[in-house]
Amino acid sequence: MKKIFLALAVTVFMLLSACGGSQTKDNKQASESASMPTTEVLESVTIELEGHDNMKYTGDTKVKVKAGQKIILTLNNVGQLPKEAMGHNVVVLTLGTDVANFGTEAIKAKDDDYIPANLASSIIAHTKLLGPGETDSITFRLDTPGVYDYICTFPGHWATMRGTITVQ
Ligand SMILES: [Cu+2]
Missing domain, CATH: 2.60.40.420 (Cupredoxins -  blue copper proteins)
Structure with a gap:
């Protein structure tokens, strides 16, 4: 029983972090294009x-x-x-x-x-x-x-x- 609960908790955590991950990426891209001249990444x-x-x-x-x-x-x-x-x-x-x-x-x-x-x-x-x-x-x-x-x-x-x- 404890094991099942743990597996469920891990799954929920993974789902949450997956969502959080893509959101962070979007924010990063937005801030990069805003500060284009100074960034190391060559934005278009x-x-x-x-x-x-x-x-x-x-x-x-x-x-x-x-x-x-x-x-x-x-x-x-x-x-x-x-x-x-x-x-x-x-x-x-x-x-x-x-x-x-x-x-x-x-x-x-x-x-x-x-x-x-x-x-x-x-x-x-x-x-x-x-x-x-x-x-x-x-x-x-x-x-x-x-x-x-x-x-x-x-x-x-x-x-x-x-x-x-x-x-x-
Ligand atoms: Cu012309």
Whole structure:
């Protein structure tokens, strides 16, 4: 009889600690993302951008991340003009890419939504070309420290639609 009671007590204890365990984990994750810059764990970073009819991005256009950190970048085209006239994308370029040259080459790649196949080795990640009201997200990591440029490759946009991700 004593044995049965003990087994029951152990079972109850295990159930309780299992619940308690998952709760603790959730709390830990929440506090980690709140204190992201100082934590040892590399939490993912989100970059939120809006593309506008005035050929500009707003949002997190200058972001610092840690090497190897998972980056989730979202572009939302909040403009009204049709995609053919004012499409937007985000193309993240490798370190040392000649942005002006890339932007000029991309204009020739209309059939590929302005993603130049001949310069594919300079592209780390890119969103789709978005029309008004459209959104796209991309996930990538940058392993080498440095300042990475990203631009919109729709013709004429790269000079004003650009931002940086600084990897430390
Ligand atoms: Cu654009």
